[in-house]
Amino acid sequence: MRKTLSLLLFSVLMSLGLTAWGAEKTLNLGVIAELTGDMPAVGASCRNAAEMAVKEINAAGGLQVGKEKMKINLIVEDNAGKADQSAAAAQKLITQDEVLAIVGPNASRYAIPASEIAESSETVLITPWSTNPKTTLDANTNEPKKYVFRACFIDPFQGGVLAKFALENLKAKKVAVLYDVASDYNKGIAEVFKANFEKLGGQIVAFETYTTNDKDFSAQLTKIKDAKPDVVFLPNYYSEVPLQVQQAKRLGLNVPFIGSDSWGSDELLKLGGADMNGYYFSTHYSAENAAPVAKKFITDYEKAYGAKPDDVAALTYDAFGLLFGAIKDAGKADREAIRAALSTLPSYKGVTGDMKFQADSRDPVKSAVILQIKDGKFTYFTNANP
């Protein structure tokens, strides 16, 4: 019995050793995605794009690191749509799987806790979709974090774009806002929008809140209707917006609704149907108006997953593009070297446009797009540059 056991142990050790000393070396990269919970469409897009980016590199023989080509081993963790599990997933990827860098989580309320772990463990984390400024800022000093980057624009920019759009394109003088006060992203952009819109001379006539998982917004919407706004701003996630719009219509509130990049999932169209037609939202890119570099990504993605890539997919792909570029530049599989290379990376041409990290900032400078929902589809409306 003891003999077989030790033989078994020996063979296990041998096989472990063989993979470690095998012909080719591999790099571990981690992804934290919202695969379950209240925004599974976001997590699925993130995972799909990540797997695609890695497959492309591995099919080409691996990533050039210094003198050798290394294959990439992707480890995807689910955060279940929870802040604590996001932090736990980051901890596991860093200490147990010893990943070189992490991509994700996407929603700000999950990206912020995960970014704290990455920062204190000195591991690069790039969030594709988290637009809240706090994700890349140290909570105590308000200085940029050293190891946390993002592939998207930030809410102060997006809020400004939307405020200008409401005032100039929709000719709105009075705007009402309804947002989730328990979620970092929603709260952040609602406040930025309010400040920008009032600075431009507009008036916020109602500033109403609810908490995550609420389904009844009738009291707030009745209050909003009473304030007689020209436009209602709903900076909330795609699974909640259709309910808010439908309830507003049932209460006889028939004004245009506008939203932010959290609207940009095909699920919004499935859940909202014809009720969403005619409304506008700001986002990161438009599949129909994308740069030439994006065309290949869009066709490949459609072929692999049977759907047009949404903004999360495009940004995840870009996050990997940035990361691959940084690893190549660093020339070695070292966390600190990658951080240094990423912050000095020259302008990167991505699916979602050109981006570059400015000195002392972890937020790339890039433009935004305004989309309109028309006949159950997202259509390009206008561009907004920083």
Add this chain to the structure above:
Amino acid sequence: MSDGIVYWLQQILNALQLGSIYALIALGYTMVYGILTMINFAHGDVFMIGAFFCFMAATMLGLPFAPTLLLTILGTALLGVVIERLAYKPLRNAPRVSAIITALGVGLFLENFTLALAPYPKHIPPLLENVTWDLGGVSLSSLQVIIICLSLGLMIVLDYVVHRTPVGMAMRAISWDKTFVPLMGIPVNLIISITFAIGAGLAGAAGTMYALAYPVIDPYMGIMVGWKAFISAVVGGIGNIRGAMIGAFILGGVEIMVTAFFPSTYRDFVAFSLLMLLIMIRPYGILGQPRTQKV
């Protein structure tokens, strides 16, 4: 009508709708507690399953409203009986804490089982032609009328069943004494099964109406609503059917009115402080009676 009156009438209507939804779920809580003195924490998740049954009947079978509602009620009633047989019956004589923990476990099982099958939120197609009447500025939808009438109707039926029928008499007898009632020839297991079937069937009806009123459903939708319905049942006096109804309208009313009066951020804080105050003044709930414990 002046704007102010229109505004308040609309808010009262909103409160009635929200209260009715809470009431439909609270009835199931209070019923099971009344008979077995057991808090069935899986009830909110049975309600969620009800919404998913409604989704399946409406989309996969393409049924209209009435058969969907009926099928959902039957489905959840069956589920309620199965849960009781498999999870609660073996623990009927165990300490009460064990039963509560089991109920929480059943709830988690239902949530994660649904999550594994349907991770994406689902959209319920409009099963009813929704007409919105404009009464001098106040919007009243046919859906609101149906929800309010259905919850009032079910409460009256339930009250009748418990207080005026032989089955109801047997239920009340079991709630009084589980040891001697079988000696009178009352089939205890059958009556308890019926209790769970009715309770879960009510959750199914609530799930259907909720899914029609708020047509985006997900596996976690039962948690918060379940808690609020439980609170309604406690405020009204748990175990008392009319109390559950009153408690639900109080909770719905307080939630809506706090939002109407104060900035909406204060809603849960003010609403639940008020309810705590109420419980401090009347610890057994509004219509609840202190139970005499035999020592």
